[in-house]
Amino acid sequence: MTSKYITQNIGLKLAGALLVYHGELSVNDIRAMPFFSSSDESELVIKVLETSFKTERYTRKVTSQPIPQWEDVIRLKK
Amino acid sequence: MAETKKESSKSLKIRKAKKQISDLNKQIDQKLKDLQKIRKARLFPFFSGVEITPSIVDDIFDDLRNNYKDCNGHLDVIIDSGGGDIDAAYNLSMLFRKFGSKELNFIVPRWAKSAATLLVCSGNKILMSPVAELGPLDPQITQINPLEGRMEQFSPLHIRSTLEMIREEFNSGNEKLATGLMERLQFPITLGGFVKSSEIGQQYVTRLLETRMLSDPKEKNTLENVAKQLATGYANHGFCINIDEAKSLGLKVCELGDDELNIVWELHRLNRKKGKIEDEIREDDIMDKIKSLPPGLLDKLPPVLREKLQEVTPTINKKE
Numbered sequence: 001m002t003s004k005y006i007t008q009n010i011g012l013k014l015a016g017a018l019l020v021y022h023g024e025l026s027v028n029d030i031r032a033m034p035f036f037s038s039s040d041e042s043e044l045v046i047k048v049l050e051t052s053f054k055t056e057r058y059t060r061k062v063t064s065q066p067i068p069q070w071e072d073v074i075r076l077k078k
Numbered sequence: 079m080a081e082t083k084k085e086s087s088k089s090l091k092i093r094k095a096k097k098q099i100s101d102l103n104k105q106i107d108q109k110l111k112d113l114q115k116i117r118k119a120r121l122f123p124f125f126s127g128v129e130i131t132p133s134i135v136d137d138i139f140d141d142l143r144n145n146y147k148d149c150n151g152h153l154d155v156i157i158d159s160g161g162g163d164i165d166a167a168y169n170l171s172m173l174f175r176k177f178g179s180k181e182l183n184f185i186v187p188r189w190a191k192s193a194a195t196l197l198v199c200s201g202n203k204i205l206m207s208p209v210a211e212l213g214p215l216d217p218q219i220t221q222i223n224p225l226e227g228r229m230e231q232f233s234p235l236h237i238r239s240t241l242e243m244i245r246e247e248f249n250s251g252n253e254k255l256a257t258g259l260m261e262r263l264q265f266p267i268t269l270g271g272f273v274k275s276s277e278i279g280q281q282y283v284t285r286l287l288e289t290r291m292l293s294d295p296k297e298k299n300t301l302e303n304v305a306k307q308l309a310t311g312y313a314n315h316g317f318c319i320n321i322d323e324a325k326s327l328g329l330k331v332c333e334l335g336d337d338e339l340n341i342v343w344e345l346h347r348l349n350r351k352k353g354k355i356e357d358e359i360r361e362d363d364i365m366d367k368i369k370s371l372p373p374g375l376l377d378k379l380p381p382v383l384r385e386k387l388q389e390v391t392p393t394i395n396k397k398e
Contacts, residue, residue: 014368017375022367029367032360047220059133066107067123067349068141070134 011035012045020047024075026060049074092362097354102352106234109345113156116337119181120149122174125349129162130193136171141176153178155201156185156342161192164217168282171200174292178202182290185334186210187346192218192315195308196279200286204324204331207339207346212319212329214312215279219272226314233315234276237269280309291330300328 011033019025027046036042049055054077063069104395114121122142128134146153155174156189174182174197184198185205191213198204198212206212216233240263248256263269284305287293292301304327312319324331334342 014371017372018364019369021371021375021383028146028357028360029364032357032364034361034365059128059131064141066103066110067125068137070128070131070137072128072131 011041013048014075015045019053019055019074019076024073025042027072027074029045042073046074081188088362092359095359096353099352100356102348106348106352109341109348110156113185113345114154116341117154119152119154119183120146121154122146122177123156123345125156125158126187130159130167130197131163132166132169134162135166135173138170138285139173142173149177151178151180153181154183154185155197155380156187156345157190157194158186158188158193158346159190159197161194161213164193164196164215164279164282167193167197168217168286171197171286175200175234185338185342186212187342195319196283196286199283199308199329200290202290202330204329205334206321206324207334207343208321208333210321212324214315214317214319215283215308216276216310216312217279218315234272234274234378237273237308268368276309280305292328297328304328 011030014033014035015025015030018029018058029044030049031039031042033042036045050057055074056077058073059070060073061068061070110121110123122138124138131167151175155178178201183203183205184201187207187210189211190198190204192210192215196215205214215289216235219232219234240259244256244259247259261356285300287301287304292304307327319327321331321333333339
């Protein structure tokens with residue numbers, strides 16, 4: 001139980017720092033962090049970030065060809 | 079020296095991964111062309127990988143206006159999506175219909191769940207692989223459970239079953255238990271709002287089916303049954319509505335022919351393979367971003383973040 005929260009803590013702090021520093025952070029980037037033992041943990045971190053900061057979520061198109069692809073991004077509101 | 083060696087092996091790894099992605103893109107492009115040729119219709123690849131959102135509708139509108147004017151009212155959409163915003167999915171359905179004004183068909187290699195199921199119900203036909211899945215339309219509500227510090231997702235249908243359970247406990251004489259459960263419930267108007275939200279899926283799917291797939295007045299009963307079943311008839315949002323289940327509901331679905339299936343399945347596989355490589359690159363990228371953070375930034379994070387963390391994970395840092 002404790003280790004679960006510690007991994008979340010590290011992931012949350014680093015994701016929070018990246019969000020503050022860059023002003024936005026892709027949801028897939030958070031999911032790709034190697035600090036979570038399950039997708040529940042990364043989803044919790046995403047939710048906590050969204051409620052701890054004044055944020056908005058938008059979808060950004062990353063490629064058009066051959067298949068259009070998008071990613072969800074959390075952005076700090078100005 | 080060791081650092082430089084590590085860097086060059088990393089850049090080599092990234093270059094190799096990018097080359098693999100480029101090769102996979104070429105193969106995917108060729109498969110899409112092959113499928114268009116067999117189906118004799120323009121094909122829109124909607125392997126979104128993210129939730130259906132209003133911004134996606136904007137982008138697809140641009141794409142269709144710029145590149146699909148020559149489709150002459152015949153459009154196929156190959157889709158792989160876990161769902162998303164149901165209002166955006168409805169809007170997207172109407173958009174695809176404008177370009178597939180004569181015939182609009184959806185091809186599902188693997189998943190078109192939740193709001194994506196609503197989307198595929200807007201077509202004339204749904205072509206499914208033997209392992210393709212559609213899913214129920216009951217909305218999902220996500221929130222943080224403050225007592226247990228975890229994410230929970232529930233359907234408005236669970237509210238009805240919870241109330242039923244409390245009523246049963248009360249009627250069986252377990253008043254204390256029933257009262258305890260009642261006290262843990264949320265504000266009644268919020269619950270009422272959640273329950274009401276389950277009607278939206280049924281309304282949208284009825285509108286879509288009655289104007290295309292099940293437009294024959296003789297199919298009115300089927301239409302009502304399909305809409306009701308998709309919105310409220312399944313016990314779990316993840317329920318697997320495979321091709322047989324979709325047929326028995328009354329949806330106009332058919333299995334992909336051998337040649338079509340070979341291409342569609344290959345497309346699915348290639349896209350998955352590409353996704354895995356992209357995830358590996360992403361993990362390297364995010365670690366680089368972390369390493370390049372200015373020292374001390376972590377300590378300067380707003381206290382609210384720490385407080386929120388304590389609030390949602392009350393046992394944090396407590397040793398067991």
